[in-house]
Amino acid sequence: MTIEKKNPIRVAIAGVGNCASSLVQGVSYCKQMGDKAIGVSFPDLGGYAPSDIEFVAAFDIDARKVNRPLGEAIMAAPNCTATFCDDVSEHKAMVRRGPDLDGFTAFMRNQNPERAFQGSPEPALTQAEVTQVLKDSNAEVLIIFLPVGSIEAVEFYVQCALDAGVSIVNGIPVFIVSNPVWAKKFEDAGIPILGDDFKAQFGATIMHRTVAALADMRGVQIDRTYQLNVGGNTDFLNMMDGDRLAMKRESKTEAVQEAMDARLAGDDIRVGPSDYVPWLNDRKVAYIRLEGRLFGGVATNVEMRLEVEDSPNAAAEALAAIRCAKIARERGMAGPVKAASAFIFKHPPEQMADEEAYRQMVAFAEGTTG
Numbered sequence: 543m544t545i546e547k548k549n550p551i552r553v554a555i556a557g558v559g560n561c562a563s564s565l566v567q568g569v570s571y572c573k574q575m576g577d578k579a580i581g582v583s584f585p586d587l588g589g590y591a592p593s594d595i596e597f598v599a600a601f602d603i604d605a606r607k608v609n610r611p612l613g614e615a616i617m618a619a620p621n622c623t624a625t626f627c628d629d630v631s632e633h634k635a636m637v638r639r640g641p642d643l644d645g646f647t648a649f650m651r652n653q654n655p656e657r658a659f660q661g662s663p664e665p666a667l668t669q670a671e672v673t674q675v676l677k678d679s680n681a682e683v684l685i686i687f688l689p690v691g692s693i694e695a696v697e698f699y700v701q702c703a704l705d706a707g708v709s710i711v712n713g714i715p716v717f718i719v720s721n722p723v724w725a726k727k728f729e730d731a732g733i734p735i736l737g738d739d740f741k742a743q744f745g746a747t748i749m750h751r752t753v754a755a756l757a758d759m760r761g762v763q764i765d766r767t768y769q770l771n772v773g774g775n776t777d778f779l780n781m782m783d784g785d786r787l788a789m790k791r792e793s794k795t796e797a798v799q800e801a802m803d804a805r806l807a808g809d810d811i812r813v814g815p816s817d818y819v820p821w822l823n824d825r826k827v828a829y830i831r832l833e834g835r836l837f838g839g840v841a842t843n844v845e846m847r848l849e850v851e852d853s854p855n856a857a858a859e860a861l862a863a864i865r866c867a868k869i870a871r872e873r874g875m876a877g878p879v880k881a882a883s884a885f886i887f888k889h890p891p892e893q894m895a896d897e898e899a900y901r902q903m904v905a906f907a908e909g910t911t912g
């Protein structure tokens with residue numbers, strides 16, 4: 543099918559890590575492969591293809607990424623995700639030096655520097671300067687791919703976006719779109735936003751939700767469950783710092799709780815990142831177990847093991863979220879884009895069953911609902 547080409551979607555990135563690498567590669571991959579691209583969520587969304595995205599600005603703090611064109615920076619260590627598109631030279635926007643704030647912690651400074659972040663000696667841009675970069679580059683959407691627990695850093699970039707009139711796509715579990723205070727600021731400013739925390743294309747959350755909903759539909763009583771996740775990228779390394787995990791655990795746990803007819807007691811559900819295994823690099827392994835009772839109170843249990851490359855799994859949904867932000871801007875929408883946020887993110891302002899969120903998001907993209 544030929545998709546009618548509209549103007550490009552101008553995107554800035556905060557955090558040029560593994561997810562950003564897969565996202566940037568993904569745009570070139572879709573351009574180069576056309577109809578033969580594999581695994582694309584929504585090849586056409588409201589007339590937009592993933593290849594309509596153009597990266598116009600980027601921010602990071604790492605010496606190996608700052609002051610390099612985006613196409614080079616995404617391939618720099620400690621990024622370790624799969625290279626599925628070799629030619630990314632078209633992405634020439636320079637990575638600018640953002641402030642460390644709580645994105646670069648004492649914990650990360652004390653890790654093996656080859657596998658952790660290394661601060662750039664460049665002076666960091668101020669809030670006014672980041673805002674100006676967003677304005678000068680005519681960015682329409684800022685996607686946030688900062689480390690888990692970076693509350694100050696996320697709020698810094700979100701404020702810059704608000705001041706520059708730019709939409710937010712918040713990929714991480716710092717609550718912005720699902721926080722009524724931030725949501726109202728964007729609503730008042732007439733800017734649409736999507737978030738929070740990507741629900742990966744074929745990840746542990748969607749698997750867990752699907753099996754839990756299936757058990758409910760078949761009348762099985764769920765008694766307890768866990769989802770243990772291990773991986774070897776910097777996201778998993780950073781999440782070994784337990785103090786930063788509160789919102790990640792809440793986001794992942796609520797995504798499962800909300801998919802079930804009856805909530806489980808706190809001690810009967812455990813969901814979250816569980817360990818860092820360096821040699822896994824960007825591979826993530828999730829172990830999911832549900833225990834329950836069938837007809838007559840007879841015990842049952844199910845176990846699943848999912849293995850995925852972590853970052854392309856998020857990038858697939860990022861490509862959809864960015865296009866939804868553009869569509870919402872064209873329609874003059876303001877504040878959270880609710881159905882798309884419910885389908886694409888773990889912690890949206892309003893949770894919905896996945897099938898319902900899918901139906902409403904497609905209707906939104908086709909212009910048959912708001």
Ligand SMILES: NC(=O)c1ccc[n+]([C@@H]2O[C@H](COP(=O)([O-])OP(=O)(O)OC[C@H]3O[C@@H](n4cnc5c(N)ncnc54)[C@H](O)[C@@H]3O)[C@@H](O)[C@H]2O)c1
Nearest residue numbers: 557558559560561602640642645689690714776777852856
């Ligand atoms: N992979 C998935 O499926 C998935 C799903 C949902 C959410 N996420 C979240 O997406 C985020 C990004 O994941 P990732 O794997 O790309 O992480 P990453 O560690 O590879 O990348 C983070 C990047 O942010 C940079 N950074 C740190 N502080 C900064 C600051 N103050 N300003 C600008 N840049 C800064 C780092 O240098 C690094 O390049 C994480 O919070 C992760 O939990 C990922």
